[in-house]
Amino acid sequence: MKREDRKQAIMDLLISEGAVDLEDLAQRFAVSKMTIHRDLDDLEAAGVMRKIRGGGTIDAGTQFESDFRFRAQQDRDAKNIMAQAALALVEPGMTVMINDGSMAAILGARLVEKRPLTVITNNAAVIDALKGEGGITLIATGGAYSAKFNGFFGMVTEATLSALRADIAFISAPAVAGVEVFHMDETIVRAKRAMMAAGTKTYLLVHHSRFGRTALHKLADISEFEAVITDTAPEPASITALTQAKISLTVAAEQEG
Amino acid sequence: MKREDRKQAIMDLLISEGAVDLEDLAQRFAVSKMTIHRDLDDLEAAGVMRKIRGGGTIDAGTQFESDFRFRAQQDRDAKNIMAQAALALVEPGMTVMINDGSMAAILGARLVEKRPLTVITNNAAVIDALKGEGGITLIATGGAYSAKFNGFFGMVTEATLSALRADIAFISAPAVAGVEVFHMDETIVRAKRAMMAAGTKTYLLVHHSRFGRTALHKLADISEFEAVITDTAPEPASITALTQAKISLTVAAEQEG
DNA sequence: TCACAAAATAACAAAAATTCTGTTGCGTTT
DNA sequence: AAACGCAACAGAATTTTTGTTATTTTGTGA
Numbered sequence: 001m002k003r004e005d006r007k008q009a010i011m012d013l014l015i016s017e018g019a020v021d022l023e024d025l026a027q028r029f030a031v032s033k034m035t036i037h038r039d040l041d042d043l044e045a046a047g048v049m050r051k052i053r054g055g056g057t058i059d060a061g062t063q064f065e066s067d068f069r070f071r072a073q074q075d076r077d078a079k080n081i082m083a084q085a086a087l088a089l090v091e092p093g094m095t096v097m098i099n100d101g102s103m104a105a106i107l108g109a110r111l112v113e114k115r116p117l118t119v120i121t122n123n124a125a126v127i128d129a130l131k132g133e134g135g136i137t138l139i140a141t142g143g144a145y146s147a148k149f150n151g152f153f154g155m156v157t158e159a160t161l162s163a164l165r166a167d168i169a170f171i172s173a174p175a176v177a178g179v180e181v182f183h184m185d186e187t188i189v190r191a192k193r194a195m196m197a198a199g200t201k202t203y204l205l206v207h208h209s210r211f212g213r214t215a216l217h218k219l220a221d222i223s224e225f226e227a228v229i230t231d232t233a234p235e236p237a238s239i240t241a242l243t244q245a246k247i248s249l250t251v252a253a254e255q256e257g
Numbered sequence: 258m259k260r261e262d263r264k265q266a267i268m269d270l271l272i273s274e275g276a277v278d279l280e281d282l283a284q285r286f287a288v289s290k291m292t293i294h295r296d297l298d299d300l301e302a303a304g305v306m307r308k309i310r311g312g313g314t315i316d317a318g319t320q321f322e323s324d325f326r327f328r329a330q331q332d333r334d335a336k337n338i339m340a341q342a343a344l345a346l347v348e349p350g351m352t353v354m355i356n357d358g359s360m361a362a363i364l365g366a367r368l369v370e371k372r373p374l375t376v377i378t379n380n381a382a383v384i385d386a387l388k389g390e391g392g393i394t395l396i397a398t399g400g401a402y403s404a405k406f407n408g409f410f411g412m413v414t415e416a417t418l419s420a421l422r423a424d425i426a427f428i429s430a431p432a433v434a435g436v437e438v439f440h441m442d443e444t445i446v447r448a449k450r451a452m453m454a455a456g457t458k459t460y461l462l463v464h465h466s467r468f469g470r471t472a473l474h475k476l477a478d479i480s481e482f483e484a485v486i487t488d489t490a491p492e493p494a495s496i497t498a499l500t501q502a503k504i505s506l507t508v509a510a511e512q513e514g
Numbered sequence: 515t516c517a518c519a520a521a522a523t524a525a526c527a528a529a530a531a532t533t534c535t536g537t538t539g540c541g542t543t544t
Numbered sequence: 545a546a547a548c549g550c551a552a553c554a555g556a557a558t559t560t561t562t563g564t565t566a567t568t569t570t571g572t573g574a
Contacts, residue, residue: 002558003534022548032536037549053543053548122399124388131381131402140409142379142399142417145388152397159420160399160413259531260561279521289563294522310521310570 001029007039010056014049019057078231082205083107085229085252086170089203090114097161097169097195098126100151100188103205104172105129112136120166120198122152122191139164146187153187161194169199171225175213176206176238179222179245182215189217201226211238222247263288264296267313271306276314335488339462340364342486342509343427346460347371354418354426354452355383357408357445360462361429362386369393377423377455379409379448396421403444410444418451426456428482432470433463433495436479436502439472446474458483468495479504 001009006029013020022040026033040056043049049058083106090096090111095118098108108126111117115135121127122141130138141160143152171192175182181204183189196202204225211234222228227248233239242249263286270277279297283290297313300306306315340363347353347368352375355365365383368374372392378384379398387395398417400409428449432439438461440446453459461482468491479485484505490496499506 033548034537034550035535038534051549124384127381127402128385131404131407138402139411139413140397140399140402142397142409142413145384145395145397147388150388152399154396156396156399156417156420160417163413163416290521291523291564292562295562308522 003039006031007043010036010039010043011048014056014058019052019055021055023054025055078207079103079106081252082207082229082231083110085250086203086205087111087113089168089201090117092116094118094168095120095166097121097164097166097199098123099169099171099192099195100149100153101172103207104170105150107170107205118166120161120164122157122161122195124150124152141191143191149185149188151191153191157191158194161191161198164198166199167201169195169202170205171196171202171219172205173219174210175215176204176211176222176228177214178238178241179247180214181206181219181222182213183217183219184215186217189219192219196220196224204228206230208232208234211235260296264300267293267296267300268305271313271315276309276312278312280311282312335464336360336363338509339464339486339488340367342507343460343462344368344370346425346458347374349373351375351425352377352423354378354421354423354456355380356426356428356449356452357406357410358429360464361427362407364427364462375423377418377421379414379418379452381407381409398448400448406442406445408448410448414448415451418448418455421455423456424458426452426459427462428453428459428476429462430476431467432472433461433468433479433485434471435495435498436504437471438463438476438479439470440474440476441472443474446476449476453477453481461485463487465489465491468492 009029010020010025022033022036025036029036040049040051043056044051049056079102082103086107087110092114093116096111098104098119098121100123102125104123105125108119108121108123109129111119111130112133112135117135118137118139119126119130120139120141122143124145127138127140130136141152141157143157143160144154146153173181173183173192183192202225204222206228208230222242223245225247227250228242229250229252231251232253233251239249266286267277267282279290279293282293286293297306297308300313301308306313336359339360343364344367349371350373353368355361355376355378357380359382361380362382365376365378365380366386368376368387369390374392375394375396376383376387377396377398379400381402384395384397387393398409398414400414400417401411403410430438430440440449459482461479463485465487479499480502482504484507485499486507486509488508489510490508496506
């Protein structure tokens with residue numbers, strides 16, 4: 001077990017337990033307390049937890065939930081198959097918009113498979129992945145950088161998006177309840193809305209576990225999207241709601257071999 | 258001498274000689290030919306040279322001259338002392354604009370020394386260096402990414418800049434002749450002009466060897482800048498021209514200990 | 515076209531550099 | 545006073561770099 005794995009394991013514990021004990025961790029991983037200290041220092045520096053005397057805690061639901069570096073680790077498989085399904089909608093030559101989020105980052109990086117493309121994004125991970133790639137015209141929206149969401153937001157972003165147009169816009173969201181889509185952050189809601197307005201067709205990407213949840217701000221009615229893409233089937237109640245609203249739901253896992 | 262140093266030395270040789278001999282390099286650096294092979298492979302992969310049988314060459318003046326990865330290595334000392342001089346003009350709390358180019362990249366990264374700051378830039382290297390830094394509000398202009406110049410340009414960039422304002426704008430340029438400033442690329446001239454227009458005070462950064470040169474497009478009259486910063490004294494004719502035009506010239510090297 | 519020498523590459527092993535860990539000692543906190 | 549956190553050093557484990565050898569490719573001239 002390497003250092004990164006151990007740190008990830010500590011994060012897993014933090015999620016389920018809410019707090020970890022330093023001595024306990026040292027025993028569990030069979031390393032010295034000093035090593036655990038260093039791991040916790042790193043995690044704290046990365047902003048995903050807080051060190052306390054004798055261990056560490058996580059202020060659940062707050063900055064932790066929203067830390068991209070951690071989210072990027074989660075559910076990579078689920079995100080990959082959703083990206084696969086989204087990719088099927090893209091044809092070479094198109095102009096594609098990609099919003100913030102780790103899901104979108106994975107999809108963005110895989111857009112090279114459909115070159116040539118024009119890609120418009122405010123997602124820093126996508127910019128990094130695509131710059132330097134031939135056959136991709138990369139347009140960054142600009143904006144104020146947010147370390148929390150690893151992307152660019154604010155008035156600049158919205159103004160830029162209002163002046164652009166894309167064939168497809170992929171929007172991801174952390175909460176869908178009934179026929180409404182939510183996000184906890186107002187700034188990001190604004191950016192996503194601007195992107196939706198700029199896309200001829202817009203698709204919503206949602207992890208199956210995010211159905212039946214809400215967040216502070218309403219982002220959109222689900223009917224504003226061409227279709228909804230998810231990884232595996234969400235709970236029946238959500239499916240019913242979508243069916244009644246005549247929304248097309250693509251379950252990516254069922255498409256594959 | 259480490260690997261990177263050796264590769265840089267090989268590049269230096271390539272600049273002066275135009276071509277290098279593999280066997281000769283192996284002797285000169287007292288390493289095996291295999292090691293040189295690997296160095297050349299790396300340099301070729303980085304796109305700064307071409308491997309040929311028995312050595313390597315550089316297609317001088319073409320893609321090489323314009324490759325930012327290589328330029329970033331050049332004259333690091335000169336750029337650092339210019340950055341030092343420019344930094345002296347920045348006070349915490351200010352809003353600072355940084356344009357494209359490797360000189361600007363070095364200055365941009367060192368802006369952390371003056372936190373807190375708001376930094377507006379279209380330079381990808383600056384964005385990478387500053388994102389994640391606390392105390393820096395980072396605003397990217399957005400725009401179409403150019404691998405050649407490692408930055409963002411075009412209509413989006415210009416539109417964004419026209420809606421922003423900064424206390425100081427640092428503009429770098431590759432050619433100054435008499436009282437006129439030049440750049441070879443039209444797209445970049447546009448971005449630089451937009452940035453100049455958005456800065457309350459604008460400063461020009463020019464390497465001393467770039468005086469007395471022209472390029473295809475005129476960027477500005479030198480009188481449009483508050484002052485000109487260079488590394489060491491340029492040739493007398495250029496100094497005379499600046500003096501007569503009553504332009505303030507800061508020679509960074511003369512400021513230091 | 516063919517042969518052959520020189521060069522390029524691949525694969526493995528040794529060496530060097532870097533990263534990771536544990537220990538110890540000392541100052542802090544409870 | 546006991547437990548904890550932290551800094552500094554040293555040894556261990558990894559990763560990167562390098563050299564050697566074997567094999568393949570390339571260019572040249574007959």
